[in-house]
Amino acid sequence: MNMRKNLKGAVGLVAMASAVALILSGCARGGDSGNEGDNGETTASPGITDTTLTFGITTPLTGATAGPGNCTADGAIAYFGVKNAEGGITFGDGKTRTIEIKTYDDQYDPQKALANFQQMVAEGVFAGGIGLGTPTNRAWREAAIDEGFPQVLAQTGDPLFSNREESPWQLGFVATYPQEGRAFGEALVASGEPHKVAILSQNDDYGEGYVEGFKEAIADNPDIEIVGELTYEATDTSVDAQLTELAGTGADVFFNAMSITPLVIAALQKSQQLGWLPSWFLPSNTSSPVAILEPGGGSAFPGIYTVAFSEAAASPAFQESEEGKVFMEALAEYTNQDGIPGFPHCVWSWIAAATLEQAFQNMTEPTRESFMEALLNISDFDAPFMLPGAAIDTTQDGIPAVSEVVVQKYNGKGYESIEAVG
Amino acid sequence: MSQVSDLLRRPWVRWLILLVVAVVLAVLPLMLPVFVNQTLTRIGVYAVAVLGLNIIMGYTGQIMLGQIFFLGVGAYVTAYGVVNDWNIVVIFIAACVIPALLGLIIAFAAARLGGLAIAMVTIALPIIGVPLAKRLSDLTGGSQGTSARFSSAPDWTGLYDDQWQYYVVIVIAAVAFALAYNLVRGKYGRAMRIVKENEAVARSMGISPYRYKVMAFTIAALFGGASGFLYMVAVQYTSPETMAFHHSISLLAAMVVGGAASIAGSLIGGIYYVLVPQVTNAIDPTITAISQGVILVAVLFLLPGGLVSLPRVIRRIFRRRSGGTDQTPSPQPTPPATQAEGSETERQA
Numbered sequence: 001m002n003m004r005k006n007l008k009g010a011v012g013l014v015a016m017a018s019a020v021a022l023i024l025s026g027c028a029r030g031g032d033s034g035n036e037g038d039n040g041e042t043t044a045s046p047g048i049t050d051t052t053l054t055f056g057i058t059t060p061l062t063g064a065t066a067g068p069g070n071c072t073a074d075g076a077i078a079y080f081g082v083k084n085a086e087g088g089i090t091f092g093d094g095k096t097r098t099i100e101i102k103t104y105d106d107q108y109d110p111q112k113a114l115a116n117f118q119q120m121v122a123e124g125v126f127a128g129g130i131g132l133g134t135p136t137n138r139a140w141r142e143a144a145i146d147e148g149f150p151q152v153l154a155q156t157g158d159p160l161f162s163n164r165e166e167s168p169w170q171l172g173f174v175a176t177y178p179q180e181g182r183a184f185g186e187a188l189v190a191s192g193e194p195h196k197v198a199i200l201s202q203n204d205d206y207g208e209g210y211v212e213g214f215k216e217a218i219a220d221n222p223d224i225e226i227v228g229e230l231t232y233e234a235t236d237t238s239v240d241a242q243l244t245e246l247a248g249t250g251a252d253v254f255f256n257a258m259s260i261t262p263l264v265i266a267a268l269q270k271s272q273q274l275g276w277l278p279s280w281f282l283p284s285n286t287s288s289p290v291a292i293l294e295p296g297g298g299s300a301f302p303g304i305y306t307v308a309f310s311e312a313a314a315s316p317a318f319q320e321s322e323e324g325k326v327f328m329e330a331l332a333e334y335t336n337q338d339g340i341p342g343f344p345h346c347v348w349s350w351i352a353a354a355t356l357e358q359a360f361q362n363m364t365e366p367t368r369e370s371f372m373e374a375l376l377n378i379s380d381f382d383a384p385f386m387l388p389g390a391a392i393d394t395t396q397d398g399i400p401a402v403s404e405v406v407v408q409k410y411n412g413k414g415y416e417s418i419e420a421v422g
Numbered sequence: 423m424s425q426v427s428d429l430l431r432r433p434w435v436r437w438l439i440l441l442v443v444a445v446v447l448a449v450l451p452l453m454l455p456v457f458v459n460q461t462l463t464r465i466g467v468y469a470v471a472v473l474g475l476n477i478i479m480g481y482t483g484q485i486m487l488g489q490i491f492f493l494g495v496g497a498y499v500t501a502y503g504v505v506n507d508w509n510i511v512v513i514f515i516a517a518c519v520i521p522a523l524l525g526l527i528i529a530f531a532a533a534r535l536g537g538l539a540i541a542m543v544t545i546a547l548p549i550i551g552v553p554l555a556k557r558l559s560d561l562t563g564g565s566q567g568t569s570a571r572f573s574s575a576p577d578w579t580g581l582y583d584d585q586w587q588y589y590v591v592i593v594i595a596a597v598a599f600a601l602a603y604n605l606v607r608g609k610y611g612r613a614m615r616i617v618k619e620n621e622a623v624a625r626s627m628g629i630s631p632y633r634y635k636v637m638a639f640t641i642a643a644l645f646g647g648a649s650g651f652l653y654m655v656a657v658q659y660t661s662p663e664t665m666a667f668h669h670s671i672s673l674l675a676a677m678v679v680g681g682a683a684s685i686a687g688s689l690i691g692g693i694y695y696v697l698v699p700q701v702t703n704a705i706d707p708t709i710t711a712i713s714q715g716v717i718l719v720a721v722l723f724l725l726p727g728g729l730v731s732l733p734r735v736i737r738r739i740f741r742r743r744s745g746g747t748d749q750t751p752s753p754q755p756t757p758p759a760t761q762a763e764g765s766e767t768e769r770q771a
Contacts, residue, residue, distance in 0.1 A: 062711035063668075070708070105699065105707035110567065110664060111657050112699055115464060119703060122457030135567050135661035142569055142658065146583075158566060204556055204565050234565075235553040336708075 044366040047126025051088075053360070054100045055080075056128035058116035058136070059155075061105035065132065068343040072132045072155050073103045074335035075349025076356075081334035082326065089357055092364040092374065099360075106131070110139030117143055127152060127371060130173070130352050132345065134158045145169050150372055153352040153401055155345065157209065162400040164376075169368075171375060172400030173352050177209025177283075178216070179405060180307045181257070184281045185217025187305070187407040188253065190420035194223040198251035198278070200242055200267075202259055203231040210257035210283060227251050232263075239263060240270050247276035253421070254278040258286055268296030279303040279421060284405075289414050304410040305421060309390035309402045310347050314340050315414060323384050351383050355392055355401055387417055447596075451588045459584040460656070461696060466591035467652040469692025470598050472677045473685070474645025479674075480683035481606055482638035483618030484533075484540050488547030489673050492521040492643045494665025496650020498555065498562055501660055504570035514594075517651035518644050525643020526636065533635035540635075548667040555662040567661025570654055591652045598648060603685050605641070614638055615683075675714065679721045681728025690729045 047054040057076060060069030080099040083089055088098040102125060104116035113131070117140035120128050127150035131137060134156040141161070144151040145168060153173035154161050157180075161172035175183075188195060199214070201207030211229075218224045228249040230242045239258075246254070254271070258264050264286045271277070279302050286292060287306035298304050311318045318324040319340075327350060331337045337346065359375035378394040378401075386392065393403035408415035429435050451459045475489045496517040503513035532543040555562045562568060575586030605611055613634050616624045621631040654660065676695040681687020698717065702710045725731050 061708045103707045104703045105710045107699070107710060108663065109666075109669065110659060110661055111464070111653070114657050114659070115460070115696070115700065116703065118457050118460045119700060122455065134565070135663040138567055138569070138661065139657065139659045142571060160566075204559070206565070233553070234556060 045368040046124040048366045053097045054125045056102045056120040056125040057130050058104040058106045058113050059131035060108040063107040065108045068345045069132050071343040071345035072349045075346040076353040077101050078330035078334045079350050079353035082330045089360050092362045106136050110135045114139045129153045164397045175402045175405045178213030181210035181213030182217045183307045183405045185214040188421045189221050191422040195253045196227045196251045197253045198246040199229040199255045201257040207257045243270050247274045252278050255281045265296040272300050282306050307405040309405045311385045451585045456584045459588045463588045463591045463656045464696045465692045466595040467656050468695040469689045470595050471649035472691035473688035474642040475677050476688045478638045478642035482614040486544050488544035490665050490670040491547035491551045492646025493650040495521045496647030497653045497660040500651045500654040501568045501570040504572045518647045521647030522644035526640045529636040529639035548665050551665045552662045569659040573655040590655050675718050681730030684730045687728045687730035
């Protein structure tokens with residue numbers, strides 16, 4: 001009785017094992033045939049056919065960074081939505097293709113960004129990029145190099161992505177931190193007057209990048225003297241001590257490389273309490289007129305400067321322009337954005353998509369190599385929504401796609417471009 | 423039904439099943455597509471992290487909200503070792519031992535507190551860990567993180583990188599699971615469970631709750647460190663973002679979804695942690711967070727013992743349908759973690 005039971009069980013076990021084996025071999029065959037299919041297609045890279053090209057974006061779509069993250073995807077989705085509706089883009093090889101954007105949510109988690117990259121490869125995506133974040137983009141940088149997979153127009157100020165030697169398959173999009181610092185330094189030099197500068201910076205690669213660029217720009221100018229230089233930690237809740245010390249230097253220019261919104265507001269207020277009213281420099285991501293300068297009382301200072309490269313979607317000029325209307329309609333039609341986007345990343349992503357289109361139009365073969373070659377060869381491109389003076393140029397080593405930024409001055413409501421500080 | 427369970431109880435059947443599983447796991451990566459291997463590798467990474475969490479929370483009943491900190495330390499130790507050309511075995515041992523030592527030191531203080539206080543101490547770990555990792559930029563590479571490319575397949579294996587990484591992770595994960603399985607079924611595991619149920623009873627039996635809490639905490643940290651090493655095998659990059667506090671909560675959710683106080687539940691937790699974002703990417707990438715929330719709530723309501731209790735629940739329903747002739751007492755439902763916490767807080771009050 002027992003024996004028979006055992007035997008029955010054993011038979012069942014063998015049956016199960018063979019079923020598993022069958023399933024496995026089925027899987028294997030599926031995988032193989034997939035590979036054959038890829039190899040069968042002449043020399044074209046994966047993700048590109050005669051009629052379509054698939055582009056992947058991994059970016060935080062949920063979680064704490066979801067606001068700007070969604071915008072980084074939506075700008076490109078809207079742009080190519082319009083282009084696809086017009087019939088597609090004519091590539092350099094003469095074929096017209098529509099662009100399919102595939103979005104992946106990485107929740108600002110580096111590990112998920114890498115997983116998303118692996119998923120892109122598995123799903124036969126041609127190239128990826130435009131995604132937001134330094135750690136998330138870094139997490140799949142080397143894997144992309146190994147795979148020969150373009151990771152382009154990354155929305156991070158990290159200069160590594162624009163180093164052609166170290167990152168042959170990458171290109172950054174937004175200006176790097178040193179670029180921003182340098183732009184302000186140059187505007188200061190252009191004022192032609194002597195200045196005493198106080199520097200406060202975040203004690204990490206963000207702050208260091210700004211200070212490095214700024215110092216480079218003023219290096220050969222004896223009129224500009226750095227009279228005080230202090231740092232703070234990203235975890236600090238107050239910089240009152242540093243401000244008091246810097247106020248004592250009597251500097252007339254305050255270079256504040258700070259990335260934390262509440263700290264910037266507190267610093268603006270504290271400086272007024274101390275009666276220290278220099279001209280300020282603020283990084284592009286902590287210089288919002290509505291969110292920072294109004295609560296901080298920015299009008300009290302002789303000048304607050306920042307750098308920018310794109311028009312603000314909220315400005316009346318943008319809303320009334322022909323391009324601006326197309327942008328707003330496309331966002332409404334192809335994405336879930338409601339009204340004027342609250343983050344500049346939507347406009348940036350739109351510009352990045354326009355830059356991609358340039359590369360598509362110039363790539364002569366349906367391969368990733370040809371795409372990279374075309375992408376790294378864009379200059380004199382009149383991109384949409386760029387401020388006069390700002391430029392897209394992908395031909396310079398060490399410089400991301402946005403090669404030139406402009407310095408702007410706060411006018412009580414918004415910003416206006418200027419040539420020199422003063 | 424009962425025939426099957428009878429059969430399953432026989433040792434030779436168990437060994438055979440184990441053998442079949444081992445063979446399948448060994449042969450699988452040679453056939454499967456690259457992405458599936460990569461996914462299985464990541465599941466291994468997080469299954470080990472959840473396993474460590476399960477030992478301290480599921481089995482010993484102490485609230486631990488800082489498991490991701492130990493994973494992060496393990497990952498950073500690995501990265502540091504690789505950058506400084508340590509031997510790989512030394513790196514692995516260091517990636518396990520250093521987090522375990524940290525865990526031990528923290529546990530000496532934390533285990534005295536018990537209850538919610540231990541939860542507070544563990545919350546602090548990732549909150550301290552992130553700025554610390556940013557500030558110690560000589561060791562950690564600062565906020566830009568550090569990458570360590572060391573898990574490419576050696577030439578002599580003839581394997582692809584994804585297959586090699588899979589094997590490294592699966593072997594270490596299998597050893598970790600075997601160790602944990604033996605731990606929770608042996609003397610220590612029983613003692614841990616008594617500590618969880620009632621500390622006074624434990625004391626009356628000569629079991630020091632303090633010692634066992636410290637031990638469980640250290641083991642959890644050790645498993646966290648090991649999963650950090652595996653993280654680097656699979657991801658090859660770490661940054662302060664890796665040990666952000668909310669990942670700790672995600673690990674906790676994965677443990678609850680998989681099944682608290684269950685070895686198999688840890689594996690299911692790892693699968694849940696990795697697969698849900700991948701599946702939502704395919705459906706609609708903007709629903710990742712909400713789908714994780716819905717699954718967690720659904721599991722808590724329908725299967726408080728976690729997904730691992732699903733077969734048990736089905737069996738119970740089946741038995742009820744068939745008229746309840748089977749009088750064997752239904753296996754005690756897995757005490758959900760909340761129950762233990764409840765008794766804990768009562769004692770606190």
